[in-house]
Amino acid sequence: MLTLCEVTAIDGDEGNFTVEIRKSPRYVDVEKCIGCGTCAEKCPAKTSDEFNEGLSKRKAIYVPYPQAVPLKYAIDAQRCIYFQKGKCKACEKFCPTGAIKFDDQEENISLNVGSIIFTAGLKAFDPSGLATYEYTRLPNVLTSIEFERILSAGGPTAGHVVRPSDNREPRKIAWLQCVGSRDLNRCDNPYCSSVCCMYAIKEAMIAKEHARNELQTTIFFMDMRTHGKDFEKYYERAKSEGINFVRSRIHSISEADQTGTLSLKYATESGQLKEEEFDLVVLSVGMEPSPDAIKAAERLGIALNEHEFVSTEDTNPVRSSRAGIYVAGVAQGCKDIPQSVMEASAAACCAGISLAPSRGTLVREKEFPKEKTFGDEEPRIGVFVCNCGSNIGGIADVPAIAQYAKSLPHVTYVEENLFTCSQDTQEKIVESIKEHGLNRIVVAACTPRTHEPLFQETIRNAGLNPYLFEMANIRNQCTWVHSSSKEEATEKSKDLVRMAVARASLLEPIPDLSVQVSKSALVIGGGVAGMTAALSLADQGFPATIVEKSEALGGSAREIERTWTGAKVQPYLSALVEKVKAHPDIQVMLESEVVNASGFVGNFETEVATKEGPQSISHGVVIVATGGHATEPEEYLYGKNPRVTRWHELEGNLKKFQGSNSIVFIQCVGSRDEKRPYCSRICCTTSVTQAVAVKEEYPQRDVYILYRDMRTFGERELLYRKAREKGVIFIRYSLERKPRVEETEEGLLQVIVFDPILQRELNIKADLVNLATAIEPAETDKIAAIYKLAINEENFFMEAHAKLRPVEFASEGIYLCGLAHYPKPLDESIAQAMAAASRAATVLSRPSIHVSPLVSQVDAEKCIGCGLCVEVCGFGAILLEEVEGKGMRAKNIPASCKGCGLCAASCPQKAIDMLHFRDQQIIASVCAAP
Amino acid sequence: MTDYEPKIIAFLCNWCAYAGADLAGVSRLQYPANLRTVRVMCSGRVDPVFIIKALREGSDGVLVSG
Numbered sequence: 001m002l003t004l005c006e007v008t009a010i011d012g013d014e015g016n017f018t019v020e021i022r023k024s025p026r027y028v029d030v031e032k033c034i035g036c037g038t039c040a041e042k043c044p045a046k047t048s049d050e051f052n053e054g055l056s057k058r059k060a061i062y063v064p065y066p067q068a069v070p071l072k073y074a075i076d077a078q079r080c081i082y083f084q085k086g087k088c089k090a091c092e093k094f095c096p097t098g099a100i101k102f103d104d105q106e107e108n109i110s111l112n113v114g115s116i117i118f119t120a121g122l123k124a125f126d127p128s129g130l131a132t133y134e135y136t137r138l139p140n141v142l143t144s145i146e147f148e149r150i151l152s153a154g155g156p157t158a159g160h161v162v163r164p165s166d167n168r169e170p171r172k173i174a175w176l177q178c179v180g181s182r183d184l185n186r187c188d189n190p191y192c193s194s195v196c197c198m199y200a201i202k203e204a205m206i207a208k209e210h211a212r213n214e215l216q217t218t219i220f221f222m223d224m225r226t227h228g229k230d231f232e233k234y235y236e237r238a239k240s241e242g243i244n245f246v247r248s249r250i251h252s253i254s255e256a257d258q259t260g261t262l263s264l265k266y267a268t269e270s271g272q273l274k275e276e277e278f279d280l281v282v283l284s285v286g287m288e289p290s291p292d293a294i295k296a297a298e299r300l301g302i303a304l305n306e307h308e309f310v311s312t313e314d315t316n317p318v319r320s321s322r323a324g325i326y327v328a329g330v331a332q333g334c335k336d337i338p339q340s341v342m343e344a345s346a347a348a349c350c351a352g353i354s355l356a357p358s359r360g361t362l363v364r365e366k367e368f369p370k371e372k373t374f375g376d377e378e379p380r381i382g383v384f385v386c387n388c389g390s391n392i393g394g395i396a397d398v399p400a401i402a403q404y405a406k407s408l409p410h411v412t413y414v415e416e417n418l419f420t421c422s423q424d425t426q427e428k429i430v431e432s433i434k435e436h437g438l439n440r441i442v443v444a445a446c447t448p449r450t451h452e453p454l455f456q457e458t459i460r461n462a463g464l465n466p467y468l469f470e471m472a473n474i475r476n477q478c479t480w481v482h483s484s485s486k487e488e489a490t491e492k493s494k495d496l497v498r499m500a501v502a503r504a505s506l507l508e509p510i511p512d513l514s515v516q517v518s519k520s521a522l523v524i525g526g527g528v529a530g531m532t533a534a535l536s537l538a539d540q541g542f543p544a545t546i547v548e549k550s551e552a553l554g555g556s557a558r559e560i561e562r563t564w565t566g567a568k569v570q571p572y573l574s575a576l577v578e579k580v581k582a583h584p585d586i587q588v589m590l591e592s593e594v595v596n597a598s599g600f601v602g603n604f605e606t607e608v609a610t611k612e613g614p615q616s617i618s619h620g621v622v623i624v625a626t627g628g629h630a631t632e633p634e635e636y637l638y639g640k641n642p643r644v645t646r647w648h649e650l651e652g653n654l655k656k657f658q659g660s661n662s663i664v665f666i667q668c669v670g671s672r673d674e675k676r677p678y679c680s681r682i683c684c685t686t687s688v689t690q691a692v693a694v695k696e697e698y699p700q701r702d703v704y705i706l707y708r709d710m711r712t713f714g715e716r717e718l719l720y721r722k723a724r725e726k727g728v729i730f731i732r733y734s735l736e737r738k739p740r741v742e743e744t745e746e747g748l749l750q751v752i753v754f755d756p757i758l759q760r761e762l763n764i765k766a767d768l769v770n771l772a773t774a775i776e777p778a779e780t781d782k783i784a785a786i787y788k789l790a791i792n793e794e795n796f797f798m799e800a801h802a803k804l805r806p807v808e809f810a811s812e813g814i815y816l817c818g819l820a821h822y823p824k825p826l827d828e829s830i831a832q833a834m835a836a837a838s839r840a841a842t843v844l845s846r847p848s849i850h851v852s853p854l855v856s857q858v859d860a861e862k863c864i865g866c867g868l869c870v871e872v873c874g875f876g877a878i879l880l881e882e883v884e885g886k887g888m889r890a891k892n893i894p895a896s897c898k899g900c901g902l903c904a905a906s907c908p909q910k911a912i913d914m915l916h917f918r919d920q921q922i923i924a925s926v927c928a929a930p
Numbered sequence: 931m932t933d934y935e936p937k938i939i940a941f942l943c944n945w946c947a948y949a950g951a952d953l954a955g956v957s958r959l960q961y962p963a964n965l966r967t968v969r970v971m972c973s974g975r976v977d978p979v980f981i982i983k984a985l986r987e988g989s990d991g992v993l994v995s996g
Contacts, residue, residue, distance in 0.1 A: 037958075066956040117948035154957055448954045448969065449944070477967055495966055564959030843972030854971065872974075917971055923983055929939050929966040930988035 002109070003070065010116070010300055014324025014354060019111045020827040025104035026495065027075035028061070032099035034419065035063070035071040036391045039091035039100070047079040049156075050677065053146040055164075056156035060093045066154055075100075096389025113326050114358065115351035116299060118295030118310060119344065122330035125180025125189065125285040131250035133179070133283060136250040139165040139261045140280050141253055144175070144199060147282045151206050162208050163280045170215065170279030170362045173207060174264060176250050177221040181334075182717055183870050191307060192717040193286030194334040197225040200284045201238045207240065216277075218244040220266065226680045228336060229802065230353055230792070232672055269756045287334045299623035300325055307715065309333045312394040314563040314827040315572045318347045318834065326350045334714050341827065345807065345835035349536050352841055356540045359845060372463040372511070374439050379410040379505040382438035383497065384429060386420035386445035388475050393418075395479040396489040401444065404494045408501045409905070412436055420445050426458045433462035439503040439658030444472035444497045465509030467853075467916055472500035495929060502928035506921045515895045517602035518620040519844050521837075524594055524783060527555020528573070528826060529818025529833040530625035531580045536837035538585035542844045545587045547594055547608050549778075553577045555627045557817065560649045562693075563826050564685045564716055589615070597622075597786045600876075600895040601813030601857055602849055621840040622787060624797060625833065628777045628819030633669050636741040636771055643749055644741065650690060660701070660767030663694060664751045666739060668772035673735060676793055680823040684711040684770035688723045690770070695726040703728045706739050706753050706763055731755050731762065736782040741769055763909030773803045775823035787814055788876035796822055807836040811876045812851075812896055815840050826887040853915045855897035856904060858890045862911035865889050869903035869912060878903050936990035940965050941980065943973045943996030950995075965993070974996060 002023065009020040028039075045060035052058075060079035063071060081088035082102065088632035092100040126133045135141045140163045142150070149155040150162070163170045177200060181193040204217040226235040239245065248266040255279045256263040264749065265275045289308045292460050297304055303321035305311040310320055310327040318326045329335070332633040335343075352359070372480035383405040387393030398416055405414045413436040418426045420443055432438065441459050445451065450473040456466035519542055523534045526548030546553070554577060560569040580586050588609055596607040602620045630647045637644045643660075646669070647654045654660070665687040671680040684707065691703045705728060717862035724730065731753055733739055739753035751764040777796050779919040784791045790798035790807050797820050800810045806861040807815050815836035818829045843849060856869075856878060865888035869878045880888040890903075890912070904912040904919070913919055954961070955972050966989075970976060973996025981992045993996040 035956075066953060071956075154953075434968075441987060447955075449949060449952055473952075473967065473969075476952040476961075477965075480955035480958055481961055482963045483958070484960065485963060492963045492966070499966065499968070727934050897973075900972030901970065905975055905977040914971070914975065917975060919977065919979070922968060922970065922975075922980055925968045926939060926980055926984045926989075927987045929968075929984070 004371065005109070007296060007299060013115045017113050017116060017324065019113060019116070021111060023107040025077075025101075025106055026072070027077065027080075027101055027104045028073045029099045029101050030070060030072045032097040033072040034097055034099075034388065034391075034421070035073065036096065036389055037063075037073075038094050038390065039073055040098060042090045042094045044088065044090060045079050045081045047076065049779070052149045052156045053143070055146060055149055057313050058506065062483055073099075073181050073585050076918075096391075097422075115326065116300065116326060116354045117327045117344075117351060117637045118297065118302065118320065118327045118331055119347075120296050120331045121290060122287040122293075122334075123290035125187065125193075125288055127285055130179070130186055133176075134253060136254065138253065138260070138262065139163075142280065142282050143179075144203060144282050144284045147203055148199075151203060151210060152456050159210055161207050161215070164762070168279075169211060169213060171213065172216045172218070172278045173204070174250075174276075174278040175204060175217070175219045175282045175284050177219065177284045178249065179283040179285050180288070180806065181407060183224065189286055189288060189307070190212065190718055190721060191334060191715045192225065192713050194225070194713045195277040195336045196284040197221065198228065198231055198234070198336070200282070201226070201235060201243065203282065204243045205238055208243070212453075217242075218246055218276075220246050220248050220250050221263075222247065222249055223711065225709065225711050225713055227679045227711045228338070229715055229796070230678070232679045233677055236677060243287055251276065252537060261556045265322040270759055271757075287330055289331060291330050297331070302327070305715075310713075314565050314567045314825075315830065317827040317831040318343050318350055324354060329822065337803045339831075340805050342832050342835040343801060343827075345838040346831040349834040349838035349841070352838060353536060353539045355412055359540075368460045369463045371460075371465055372439075373509075376628065377439060380412040380436065380438050381408075381410045381440040381442060381501055381504050382413040382415070382429075382432055382436065383408075383411055383442045383444065383501065384420050384425075385414070385416050385497070386443065386475070387416065387418050388420075388445060389418065392445070392475050392479045393492075394495045394736050395483050395486055396474065397486070400490055401474070401493045401497060403786050405442075405497050405501065406446075408498060410440070410500060410505045413438060417874050421451060421454060426454075427463075428460050429455075430462040433459065433464060439464065440468050440470070440507055441814070442472060442500045442504050444474045444493065444500065446475040447471070447473050447477070453730070467510040468504075468507050470500045470504040470507065472496040499928045502924040503921050505651045506918070506924050507916070510853045512851045513855070513894055514848045515600070515602045516848050517843060517846060518604070518618050520619045521623055521844065522547065522594075522604065522606055522617055522619040523623045523625060524549075525555065525625035525627050525778075525818065525820070526553040526588065526590070527625060527627045527818060527829075528557045529627070529820075529829045530555070530623070531576050531621045532816055532830050532833035533625060533815075533837045533840075534586050535580060536834050537840060537844065538583050540841055540845075541585070542841065543585040543587070545589060545619065547589050547592045549591070549593055551591050553580060553590075554589065556629055559828060560826065561648065562689070564689050564719060564810055569826065594783060594786060600893045601794065601811075601843060601851075602895065604813065621815065621843050623815045623833075623836050623840060624787075624789070624809075624820055625816075625818045625819065625836075626778045626780060626783060626820040628775050629825065631670050631773045631776050633773050636666060636669065636769060637749070638740075638771060639744065641743060644764075644771065646771040646773045647686065650768065653768055653770075654694070657734060657767060661706070662702040662764065662766050663691075663768045663770065664764055664766040665691060665703070665705040665770050665772065666741075666751075667705065667772045669771040672708065674795060676774050676776075678822075679711060680772075680775040681711070682775065682823055684823050685716045685719065685825065687770070687772050688712055688716075688719050688728070691728045692719060692723050692726060695723070695728060699726070704751075704766075705730050706751070707731075708733060708735065735894060738864065741766075775819065777820050780820060787811065788899075789814065790874075792852045796820065807832055808839055810874050813840075813843055851895050852899055853894070854899040854914065855894045856892045856899070856901070857915055858892050859913070860886075860889050862909045863889045864909055864911075866908065868906050868908065872902045872906045874900075874902070932966050935962075936964055937966065937988065938991040938993055939984040939989045940967045940993040941970050941973065941976045942967055944969055945996075947957050949971070953959060970996075972980035
């Protein structure tokens with residue numbers, strides 16, 4: 001990982017790029033820096049903290065934020081007194097490891113790579129230039145990013161909601177949406193930033209949680225765009241928890257009094273003028289490409305679009321204009337975290353295909369000495385107590401802790417170290433293990449979350465099994481948080497060491513666990529997502545079988561003529577189908593269905609019912625791409641009058657009823673209601689696209705779109721603008737007052753809708769009515785039952801984590817993409833399919849995979865086969881199996897087990913225990929604590 | 931009773947609460963030194979027996995966080 005680096009030039013082509021990089025000096029040796037923070041504590045130079053949006057101060061030597069990777073300090077030379085005035089060097093004087101390098105120099109690095117992934121991110125819109133909001137002058141006008149920091153426990157106010165003018169807790173906060181988005185008058189960002197509606201709701205909800213007193217929150221918005229998975233439910237929850245939503249775009253903010261209270265004037269929907277005071281106003285600022293990203297894109301020679309986002313095609317959503325360079329995240333266009341993460345995996349997939357021939361060629365395996373066996377030998381524990389410079393030793397009495405450790409049972413050897421993690425100490429630990437015949441090691445230092453792997457490797461170098469190791473966290477969870485009480489910190493450290501030693505004496509060696517991988521994939525569903533996933537794997541050399549229920553490949557894309565950017569779908573689709581059929585590594589099974597499956601990551605066995613009879617397939621991974629479809633409504637005369645159609649049926653009807661002068665689109669038909677409390681995401685864009693197409697061909701026709709919130713997110717907003725420019729009439733309706741479609745006596749249609757602006761009912765004569773009906777997943781419950789996958793209340797499959805693992809299931813080796821996950825446009829389905837293939841390739845690219853051996857263990861003698869463990873396991877890692885003469889017995893599947901121990905805690909017979917976290921090992925710590 | 935300091939056993943999930951406790955350290959957030967942490971791989975691992983055991987062995991309180 002190269003930080004503080006900038007790409008200065010690039011040369012070559014796909015497969016063989018030379019990238020020139022300028023590395024700025026950090027002035028801190030990352031090998032030596034232990035992230036203790038002593039330097040920052042002693043540094044006398046303060047400056048504004050950028051991470052906290054300037055709401056707090058940082059030092060000239062700093063880490064940008066506590067979770068920074070690498071967690072190493074850096075000197076800001078512009079602020080450093082030594083660099084500016086020639087003397088100080090306090091950091092150097094106090095650094096316990098001699099890590100300060102004032103003579104650090106700029107470096108030029110040249111890298112030879114095959115692919116490049118561009119993820120240069122975004123810049124938040126700066127509202128300083130908007131005169132009417134007076135952001136720079138009024139202290140209680142904040143940007144949403146500033147407010148985000150105020151809400152953060154690690155922020156300038158430790159999460160307490162206060163207003164800057166007087167540090168008082170606000171009673172009323174307003175959010176103004178679309179600041180720097182959907183605006184061509186006051187800025188140049190005509191697009192929607194896609195994420196601000198959601199984050200404003202989130203900020204309002206958290207603010208209410210954090211506030212000590214009752215807090216009134218109001219969000220002023222134009223269209224509430226909660227189009228993501230489960231977002232609409234969050235919006236509904238916010239409304240029920242008292243967040244006030246007002247549909248109005250605020251023109252200006254003025255001061256109400258001397259204390260900084262602010263006044264907003266706005267018009268309600270019915271045209272009534274109101275004036276309301278707020279203690280704090282948050283500007284929900286939009287996203288822009290950062291100027292640095294634009295410059296970097298120019299250096300890479302990749303094309304940008306009119307808004308200076310990287311230009312891509314709908315059918316190739318992460319490929320830039322230059323072969324071998326891929327893009328992910330907001331550099332390509334405004335989007336949220338789940339979408340950015342998916343694109344990142346998709347970009348990795350494209351790079352993986354391009355570099356497939358050289359996969360694994362630069363890998364080197366580390367070798368360890370043979371593991372010693374100890375049999376029944378008594379524990380001989382070595383305890384290493386770390387001073388961590390002065391981080392531990394400066395607060396707790398390390399010699400006293402070490403002395404105390406010597407008195408504990410089974411402790412054979414104790415040592416104090418200045419830095420237990422330093423290279424020379426590692427070597428000393430290996431020597432001590434050998435010299436004193438140690439068979440368990442305890443390190444009392446920082447946290448196992450960062451340092452356990454390092455020490456486990458060290459003891460492996462001495463021939464010890466890595467699980468004969470335990471840490472006592474006496475820094476992060478002791479001296480750092482009890483720094484004012486040296487005695488208490490020392491006593492607590494002793495207790496923690498005693499607990500660690502008690503547990504260590506019961507630790508056992510655990511053998512490595514790896515499973516062979518069957519290097520092929522099963523893809524369920526032959527739509528665009530399924531085919532893309534299969535191709536993405538086959539192009540990397542991993543065979544794939546597509547199981548498709550219907551008689552043809554293509555899925556719901558067969559109905560689409562063009563994407564919203566105008567790309568023709570059918571030629572693309574036929575080419576994709578041809579590629580799939582012709583690929584030597586792809587087998588297509590049409591009119592086939594998965595009926596049963598067993599196994600686990602790397603080793604699945606799936607039974608498929610085909611026309612020719614049942615077939616069994618062995619495969620290493622599963623990709624679920626079962627798709628979805630538009631629902632058939634029972635309202636608005638659909639199915640009763642031939643002039644009422646849904647989705648792309650309209651195109652057929654336009655031909656059939658030529659000369660139709662008036663077309664009405666109705667949105668949210670079956671979406672965002674009680675039965676389906678979700679937004680179908682693609683309907684607004686589709687109807688607007690269709691409306692524009694009609695207007696372009698027949699400008700004289702009347703086209704109406706009846707909608708609830710216009711959700712043309714991202715650059716789709718421009719299409720909405722275009723539709724209005726072309727004269728498409730948009731009328732908003734509410735769920736409580738839905739439009740009515742009626743047949744007149746002459747057999748024509750009329751649509752009656754209440755217009756909230758005119759405050760009256762309109763009667764629209766319609767020749768055609770087209771319904772944007774809800775998108776539903778195809779049947780998911782069978783596949784969910786077969787592979788033990790989670791589905792949500794609306795029957796969409798549930799990913800393991802919306803943001804962190806958006807294309808994976810909780811069970812290993814099973815991935816998700818396309819409409820089965822949530823309604824989405826073609827480009828997003830393709831990106832998600834590539835992402836699923838990318839994640840699947842992390843399994844398929846290895847002959848065997850190492851899995852954590854810290855898994856459940858079933859005692860078949862104690863098990864009564866009640867099946868509670870099977871029920872509680874979220875990973876399908878335990879099942880009931882017939883044991884001859886005994887009935888059903890639980891059996892664990894180590895490769896699927898995550899080691900959470902839910903089964904062990906639930907087992908009424910105590911028949912299940914967890915390796916490395918056995919009941920007895922945990923109880924040993926518990927008993928040693930008081 | 932003013933000098934009374936309870937001893938609290940905390941079962942912390944490795945992936946969230948334990949990481950949070952580490953982060954409190956990185957951020958130098960100060961809190962009373964009464965807590966003794968037991969790291970578990972999931973708060974679901976905490977068997978009621980552990981809690982009873984902790985209280986019987988002399989802990990005054992138990993925190994399960996995950």
